Amino acid sequence: MTEPATDGLLSQQPEKTPGGIRNQVVLFAILGAICAAWDLWSKSYVFGKLGFPGHASDPYLEGWLSFRLFTSFNKGALWGIGQGQTWLFAVLSIVAIFGILYWLVKGGAAQSWWLTVSLAFIIGGTLGNLYDRLGLHGCLDQQGQVLYAVRDFLLFTFGTYHWPVFNFADAFLVTGAIMLVLKSFEEQPVEEAVNVPVPSSNAEGPAKLPSVQAGILLALCFGLAAPLVAADSKPKTPVISTEFIDELVQQLGDSSYSKRQAATKALIKVGGKAIKQLVEVANKKDLEASTRAIAILEKIYIGEEEKYWDSAETALEELRESKLPSVAARAATTLDRHYASVREKRAIANVIKLGAGVSYYDSNTFPGIQDEERIQFISLGADWDVKGEGIKYLKRLSAVPAVYLVKGHKLKEEHIAELQQALPDAIIQDRGKAYLGISGGAHPLGCMIGRVVEGKAADKAGLRSQDVIVEFGGVKINEVGAQLQGFDKLIELIKKHDAGDKVDVKILRNGRHEVLNVTLGAWPIPKPKRPAKRP
Known part of the structure; x- marks a missing residue:
């Protein structure tokens, strides 16, 4: 008796036991879940790192073949095909998921590990992109509404050609489809498998399509694997209009909580382009809008976009100078909250870049100082900020104890006055080009040495802590009736000399007078002993 013809792979291999099929289904479920989870995590990480679509990373590969991350939204299918048909593809994806599950369990695909793995790749990729098409990622469009589109971010360039931006879900879909194609080439045609003649064109009824080929057709029809081309493959940076930002900013004070939240999230993604409008709304009497605007500015301030x-x-x-007390207080609190971790470090990095010297306390010279990140003083010489743009960075260093203006500096009087007003607790003094290298205090007979800086002029000449400088270059430190006494007088005397001058210094040590010859050094413009951090 002739056996009836059957189609596809199942006619060519022994049927697996229920236990074996169950193992294949478990493999399918685990691999599909891993693919979907990896795709969703990678999208969330990259978009969270780079921000609003249109932002790109530095290239990881350069040359004829280059690769970088580039955030983009795709409202079509794989590689940008079928733009604007998001819901159609979402529905087709759901249908495809049920079709794949039916084929796996009822259609017998679970009897082949190759088919099981390929379908796991396809369903993992389908689920990853379906998640985005349903808007579950929470990203918003220019109207602050949920964006029903797929997040893409992998960008390869071959010479001048930009491959369409894609994601890992797309890669899984293509891998699964390729595996199906390869499997179809391995199978015998149905006619050969059952040893029946090929039906002629006059035969009644169409020939049955083998199961693997049917699966390929299913994948292609549902947009799960598409041609390796795209009509417009070059990535475009979205244009964020001023009108769009204005509308979002106005929604910060909307009566609807959901609209306020959506606008806040959208403005955080817009980032620095919205700063001007955020300042304007923060300075208004709308407490809700003002609070949100300052919070967004804080996000931008401590965010990843250094240029803002x-x-x-x-x-x-x-805003800290606002006439509205609540606004001024909130802005001041925000700046103070990030002083040590952000504000001070960024200001230091900028003043160093502009030519200032920064000297830190160290435990050798100051044994009682535990925090070696504390600044001892900042020195500004002839090379400091020739264009006069750095005063704002100095004004941000509210915890700096001293700023020394070395002879030849180019600070204008109005800038010095600004600095004195901004740093009321700091010592701001003119210094000469010569440097002795001590700290000093008052003494009835002159200036008592506090600290001696290791390796500098005073240390090299043999001056010690607790020595009292009585005369400097033949001039008494403390003169009866003189306005300047002690350390202040010593500073004025040093300012009259240049680096390299040799000066006799008369001291009182252990009740006896001694005269030491000191070769004055140059006033240091020290570079930091650690690279300035740019948080």
Whole structure:
């Protein structure tokens, strides 16, 4: 008796036991879940790191073949095909999921590990992109509404050609489809498998399509694997209009909580381009909008986009001077909260870049100082900020104890006055080009040495802590009736000399007078002993 013809792979291999099929289904479920989870995590990480779509990372590969991350939204299918048909593809994806599950369990695909793995790749990729098409990622469009689109971020360039931006879900889909194609080439045609003649064109009824080929057709029809081309493959940076930002900013004070929240999230993604409008709304009497605007400025200030750091900080400084007490207090609190971790470090990095010297306390010279991140003083010489743009960075260093203006500096009087007003607790003094290298205090007979800086002029000449300098270059430190006494007088005497001058210094040590010859050094413009951090 002739056996009836059957189609596809199942006619060519022994049927697996229920236990074996169950193992294949478990493999399918685990691998599909891993693919979907990896795709969703990678999208969330990259978009969280780079921000609003249109932002790109530095290239990881350069040359004819280059690779970088580039955030983009895709409202179509794989590689940008079928733009604007998001819901159609979402529905087709759901249908495809049920089709794949049916084929796996009822259609017998679970009897082949190759088919099981390929379908796991396809369903993992389908689920990853379906999650985005349903808007579950929470990203918003320019109207602050949920964006029903797929997040893409992998960008390869071959010479001048930009491959369409894609994601890991797309890669899984293509891998699964390729595996199906390869499997179809391995199978015998149905006619050969059952040893029946090929039906002629006059035969009744169409020939049955083998199961693997049917699966390929299913995948292609549902947009799970698409041609390796795209009509417009070059990535575009979205244009964020001023009108769009204005509308979002106005929604910060909307009566609807959901709209306020959506606008807040959207403005955080827009970032530094919204700073001007955020300052304007923060300075208004709408408490809700003002609070949210300052919170967004804070996010920009401590965020990843370095080019907006200074603008955000300047905006918060402007709001700190607001005539509205609540606004001023909130902005001041924001700046103070990040002083040690952000504000001071960024200001130091900028003043060093502009030519200032920064000297830190160290435990050798100051044994009682435990925190070696504390600044001892900042020195500004002839090379400091020729263009006069750095005063704002100095004004941000509210915890700096001293700023020394070395002879030849180019600070204008109005800048010095600004600095004195901004840093009321700091010592701001003119210094000469010569440097002795001590700290000093008052004494009835002159200036008592406090600390001696290791390796500097005083240390090399043999001066010690607790020595009392009585005369410097033949001039008494303490003269009856003189306005300047002690350390202040010593500073004025040193200012009259240049680096390299040899000066006799008369001291009182253990009740006896001694004269030491000191070769004055150059006033240091010290570079930091550690690289300035740019948080």
